[in-house]
Amino acid sequence: MATAKVVYASMTGNNEEIAEIVEEALENANVSVETTEISQADPADFEDADICIVCSYTYGDDGDLPDEAVDFYEDLKEEDLTGKVYGVCGSGDTFYDEFCKVVDDFAAIFEQTGATKGADVVKVDLAPEADDIANLEKFVSEIVAKQQSL
Template sequence: MAIAKLVYASQGGNTEEVAEIVERALEENGLEVEKEEVDDVDIDFFEDGDLFIVATFTYSDGVPDEFEDFFDDLKEQDFSNKIFGVVGSGDTSYDHFGQAIDEFEEVFLEIGGIKGADSVKVELAPEDDDVEALEKFAKEIASKVQ
């Protein structure tokens, strides 16, 4: 069974909910999921696995403090031919809605990763249409490793 590694950071609970929706959907699509909060792991968490997902919120105009070390360490990895995806929550009242999601996607591509599905940005807490988008994301990305 393919293994998905999912690491997340959440400040108000919205991104944790996003991560839980993706986790459930990946499992429904036949993957084993190892989900961890970024404070509990380092970049070695991504050492093995078949699929790698980051769920983040955007702090101010970029990567949140919780993800800073992980983000910097990710830049030093070789993700050639590894499948990744990025999801998260944000607030459109800020100038850079979901900027951290874009920054993670950019780094994954720079280190050779293969985007398994389009990133999903959720406005604050996930609503029905967001759940649908996250489930579609999970189904699409899961199909890349089966």
């Protein structure tokens, strides 16, 4: 059975909800999942998983990383995740110019780790609605299919 590690950063609860949707979709695909809040996680935890997923929000006008995600982000740069499949999703506010920039930032870091992209990033405007849930379920389906093809 494939294993997944889902790490999330959430200020308002939106990304915790996104992580729960991702976790449920992974479980429905018969993947064993462990979900952790980013301040309690270590990028080295990804070494023990087949699928690595980050759900993070973007903070402020400049598209900043959440404070609680900075150490995780910096440490992720040092990981060798060759043979792993990754996905990144998260929420933001379209009011800001840098909508969901952190989602793209984490995807770029995963590329540097040698991990294989499992699906295009998913960006959610604030809280997930029906369309977003469908997109997240498709996101998971693509990641699981990619992992199974390796």
